[in-house]
Amino acid sequence: MSAVVLLASSVVTWLLRVGFIVIVPARRLPEGLRRVLDHAAVAALAALLATALTRESGPAWLLTPSPVLVAAVAAGLVAWRTGRMGLTVVVAVTVLWAAQLIM
Amino acid sequence: MNSAPVDVSVPRIELAAVRDIVPVAASVVPFALVIGSAMREIGVSGGVGVLGGGAMYSGSAHLAAVALLGAGAELLMILAAVAVINARLLVYGAALEPRFRTQPRWFRWLGPHFLVDQTYALATARDDLDEPDRFRRYWVVAGLVLGAFWIVAMAAGMGLGAAIPASSPLNFTATAVIIALLAPRLRARPQVLVAAVAAAVATTSSSLPNGLGLGVGLAAGIVAGALIEARQR
Numbered sequence: 385m386s387a388v389v390l391l392a393s394s395v396v397t398w399l400l401r402v403g404f405i406v407i408v409p410a411r412r413l414p415e416g417l418r419r420v421l422d423h424a425a426v427a428a429l430a431a432l433l434a435t436a437l438t439r440e441s442g443p444a445w446l447l448t449p450s451p452v453l454v455a456a457v458a459a460g461l462v463a464w465r466t467g468r469m470g471l472t473v474v475v476a477v478t479v480l481w482a483a484q485l486i487m
Numbered sequence: 488m489n490s491a492p493v494d495v496s497v498p499r500i501e502l503a504a505v506r507d508i509v510p511v512a513a514s515v516v517p518f519a520l521v522i523g524s525a526m527r528e529i530g531v532s533g534g535v536g537v538l539g540g541g542a543m544y545s546g547s548a549h550l551a552a553v554a555l556l557g558a559g560a561e562l563l564m565i566l567a568a569v570a571v572i573n574a575r576l577l578v579y580g581a582a583l584e585p586r587f588r589t590q591p592r593w594f595r596w597l598g599p600h601f602l603v604d605q606t607y608a609l610a611t612a613r614d615d616l617d618e619p620d621r622f623r624r625y626w627v628v629a630g631l632v633l634g635a636f637w638i639v640a641m642a643a644g645m646g647l648g649a650a651i652p653a654s655s656p657l658n659f660t661a662t663a664v665i666i667a668l669l670a671p672r673l674r675a676r677p678q679v680l681v682a683a684v685a686a687a688v689a690t691t692s693s694s695l696p697n698g699l700g701l702g703v704g705l706a707a708g709i710v711a712g713a714l715i716e717a718r719q720r
Contacts, residue, residue, distance in 0.1 A: 386531040386556060390539030393552045393569045397545050400573050401599035404581035411584060420713040421582040423681045425611050427708025428575055429669035430682035431689035432604060435701045436662040438693040445690070452659065459663045463670035469510045472670075476663030481656040 451483035500621050503613075504628035510667075511605045512636035514660035518546050519637050521658075523644020524651040525550060529557035533645050540641040541634060544600060547698055548572040568697045575705050579607040586610065586626075589619040598623070601630025608668040677715045684711035 404410040410418060433456075437445040440452040459476035462468070519540070526536040531553070543549045548569045555565045579602055587595050606629055616622040644651055673679050689704025 386526075386529070387535045387539070389552055389556050389562060389565055390531075390535065390543060390549075392562060392566055393548060394539070394542035394544075396566050396569050397543055397548060397573050397576065398600060400570065400576040401580055401602045402596060403577045405584050405587045405599050406595050409584055409588070410581035411588065413581065416713075418581070419716065420709055421578065423677075423709050423712025424578045424582050424705070425608055426669065426672050426678050426681045427685040427712065428578070428604060428705050429608060429665055429672070430685040430708060431701050431704030433662065433665045433669060434686035434689040434704060435693060435698070436665065438690050438700075440662075443690050443693055452662075455659060456662065456666060459666040460670045463667040464673065467667075467671045469507075469664065469667040472667035473510055473514060473660050473663040476666065477656050477659055480659050484656065 449487070451480055451487050454483045454487070455480035500615075500625045501628045503615075504625045505632060507609050507613075508606075508629040508632045511609065511664050512633045514664040515546065515605075515633070516636060516640040516660075517655070517658045518550075518661055519640035520644035520647070520651050522546060522550050522553065523641040523646075524648050525553045525557070525644075526641075527645045527648040529553060531645075533642065536645050537638055537642050541638050544634060544637070545573055545576075545603060546637075551697060571702065572698045574702050575604075576602055578705065578709070579604075583607065583610065586616065586619075586622050590623055594623055598626055598630075601626060601633070603633070605664060605668065606630060606633065612668070612671075677712065677719075680715060681708045681712045684708050 399407070404413070410421075434445075437452060437456060441448055441450045445453060455476050458479040459472050462475045463472040466472070522540070523536060526539075531539075540549065543552075551568050551572055552565050555568060580599055583599075583602070587598060590598065606626070609629065610616060610622070610626065613625070616625055669682065673682060685704045685708025687704075688707035689700050692700035692703040694700070695703065
């Protein structure tokens with residue numbers, strides 16, 4: 385059963401991946417709809433981040449001081465200033481570890 | 488990822504791909520360990536688990552499928568949950584379609600297999616992938632390296648089972664990567680507004696089942712972006 389579930393889930397996922405690449409190529413979509421997609425990356429990343437922070441500290445994550453929020457802000461500043469991913473990850477985990485000890 | 492001007496002296500795009508993807512791949516290791524451990528808990532065999540990890544190449548949906556399977560859900564219900572969680576891949580595909588348009592047929596069908604949040608964000612952050620051949624080599628190397636980390640970590644999770652701690656500061660690495668991909672894009676007002684709307688809506692709709700809140704937040708952010716552009720024109 386687990387093999388069937390994973391195989392079928394993989395097919396569903398792959399269909400979503402190729403959907404607007406080969407099945408209905410996005411160039412056939414209306415121009416306005418395509419231009420909207422320019423914002424998809426920022427919207428997706430922000431939604432992913434909010435979902436992760438909500439999972440960690442609940443829906444009031446922005447208003448509740450927590451080690452995770454401190455680490456996220458520190459990581460955000462480093463990423464915004466330097467654009468360096470490795471450094472951002474190291475700072476995030478280190479700050480989270482330290483904040484968990486203190487808070 | 489590096490938001491500094493792309494160094495044209497980098498001799499091979501493959502090296503750039505490895506440099507971009509290794510921090511991302513390392514960041515998903517804790518998640519893959521958890522999924523592997525969850526699969527062992529419900530008695531998925533090692534071969535099925537590892538092959539399934541490579542075939543799905545998608546963490547949240549994989550974990551949801553395993554959890555629902557463990558809870559005795561029907562196949563159709565599991566597939567519906569997978570489709571809802573991964574619906575955003577449609578949006579990513581649409582956004583990357585121009586990159587795939589000029590590719591050979593095999594790559595147009597198989598290349599999108601490596602489409603996940605992080606590879607989409609990495610590929611759209613680079614401005615040196617206009618050449619089809621360059622994009623293809625970047626995409627394949629990044630996808631294979633990420634997949635290798637993913638599968639090895641999942642296999643380790645299956646081996647270790649319940650020994651995997653549910654929570655540790657290392658679990659934050661995946662979130663940190665999202666932050667690293669997002670923050671450098673927030674340099675102009677429209678992007679900041681789009682991000683704020685997407686985050687606010689994703690947070691307020693986070694109680695929806697099957698990660699639906701994520702999709703609602705994404706859609707709200709995209710709509711906000713469209714409204715901002717319409718006002719600017």
